[in-house]
Amino acid sequence: MSVLVVTGTDTGVGKTIVTAAIAALAYDRGSSVAVVKPAQTGVGPTEAGDLDEVRRLSGVTTTFEFARFPDPLSPAAAARVSGMPPVSLASAARRIEELRESNQLVLVEGAGGLLVRFDEDGATLADLAKRLGAQVLVVTRAALGTLNHTALTLEAMAHRGLDLAGLVIGEWPVEPGLAERCNVADLEMLAARPLAGVLPAGASRCGTGALPAATVGSGGAVPPDRAGSPDRAVPPDGAGSPHGAGSPDRAGSPDKAGSPDGAAGSAVGASGGSGVGGGESGAPVSRPATCADFTTLARRSLAPSLGGVFDPAAFRRTLKLTG
Numbered sequence: 121m122s123v124l125v126v127t128g129t130d131t132g133v134g135k136t137i138v139t140a141a142i143a144a145l146a147y148d149r150g151s152s153v154a155v156v157k158p159a160q161t162g163v164g165p166t167e168a169g170d171l172d173e174v175r176r177l178s179g180v181t182t183t184f185e186f187a188r189f190p191d192p193l194s195p196a197a198a199a200r201v202s203g204m205p206p207v208s209l210a211s212a213a214r215r216i217e218e219l220r221e222s223n224q225l226v227l228v229e230g231a232g233g234l235l236v237r238f239d240e241d242g243a244t245l246a247d248l249a250k251r252l253g254a255q256v257l258v259v260t261r262a263a264l265g266t267l268n269h270t271a272l273t274l275e276a277m278a279h280r281g282l283d284l285a286g287l288v289i290g291e292w293p294v295e296p297g298l299a300e301r302c303n304v305a306d307l308e309m310l311a312a313r314p315l316a317g318v319l320p321a322g323a324s325r326c327g328t329g330a331l332p333a334a335t336v337g338s339g340g341a342v343p344p345d346r347a348g349s350p351d352r353a354v355p356p357d358g359a360g361s362p363h364g365a366g367s368p369d370r371a372g373s374p375d376k377a378g379s380p381d382g383a384a385g386s387a388v389g390a391s392g393g394s395g396v397g398g399g400e401s402g403a404p405v406s407r408p409a410t411c412a413d414f415t416t417l418a419r420r421s422l423a424p425s426l427g428g429v430f431d432p433a434a435f436r437r438t439l440k441l442t443g
């Protein structure tokens with residue numbers, strides 16, 4: 121149904137954890153969700169990639185990595201160096217369109233920022249989003265330097281007629297300094313809208329016994345019944361939370377288009393291996409505590425447009441910001 125492209129102002133800004141958070145919330149409310157990483161670079165054939173992290177945190181197992189290149193480079197450069205063929209934008213778009221037919225939400229995580237190249241012809245994630253007619257979510261940093269990177273990304277999107285789904289801060293520090301605090305209002309000014317989410321630092325430690333303190337959303341969350349904003353980027357399909365955090369969960373996803381990660385020409389094994397959602401048809405499986413914790417955190421950290429209850433105005437009040 122919907123495709124949401126997740127980009128960032130840079131590599132390492134938290135696209136993967138934000139993708140996992142959106143996936144967790146969609147899954148929790150009963151949506152069929154697929155997550156695609158068209159090109160994974162910087163990890164070897166047997167190493168964990170971004171989709172392993174998505175599976176670990178969200179419990180979503182319908183994940184697809186179209187190509188993997190070992191060198192930590194842009195997909196175009198990594199393909200060139202490895203001698204492997206680059207990712208074809210046309211074929212990536214085709215496969216995502218197929219997934220869209222059988223899933224209520226398809227999340228597509230880029231590599232690095234919006235204009236990083238997939239191939240020698242200069243195809244980018246922006247081209248993929250355009251071809252798919254997908255909204256683009258921009259993950260950004262909180263720290264000094266983010267205003268320029270964010271402005272450049274948003275300007276490039278506007279130039280290409282791409283629709284902004286929202287701006288999310290990927291990692292909000294436990295002790296924000298002056299720049300981080302001031303940047304909240306300035307980022308909202310650049311996006312011409314409130315933040316669509318703020319993930320707290322340490323969010324990826326879910327499941328390691330070190331869930332971060334509720335630095336975001338505590339006292340800022342709006343009641344769950346507000347989670348029906350008309351301008352939501354993620355469709356409000358499904359009623360209630362059939363996969364409620366910690367509750368018995370769905371059986372394996374019968375609605376997958378093709379087979380999950382690793383099965384379609386990828387060298388990547390299905391190393392998610394947690395058994396989440398992987399039960400025999402009809403047999404409920406439990407959602408591990410990692411995903412329950414992470415889903416709770418995701419709900420507090422993402423705005424209603426992304427399925428959560430994060431309230432940017434309350435967040436600003438908590439920071440004692442006026443902007």
Ligand SMILES: Nc1ncnc2c1ncn2[C@@H]1O[C@H](COP(=O)(O)OP(=O)(O)OP(=O)(O)O)[C@@H](O)[C@H]1O
Nearest residue numbers: 131132133134135136137232291320321322323324
């Ligand atoms: N909110 C957060 N809490 C804890 N760690 C975080 C958070 N956001 C990002 N990180 C960490 O920062 C690093 C980079 O983040 P991440 O891998 O999500 O970046 P990315 O934008 O997905 O980069 P890439 O372009 O490689 O896909 C990771 O080690 C991740 O665990």
Ligand SMILES: C[C@H](N)[C@H](N)CCCCCC(=O)O
Nearest residue numbers: 131161162192193194231232
């Ligand atoms: C290896 C890294 N983690 C990403 N997967 C790829 C980032 C490419 C960035 C290219 C660039 O903007 O210079």
Ligand SMILES: [Mg+2]
Nearest residue numbers: 135136170229
């Ligand atoms: Mg990533």
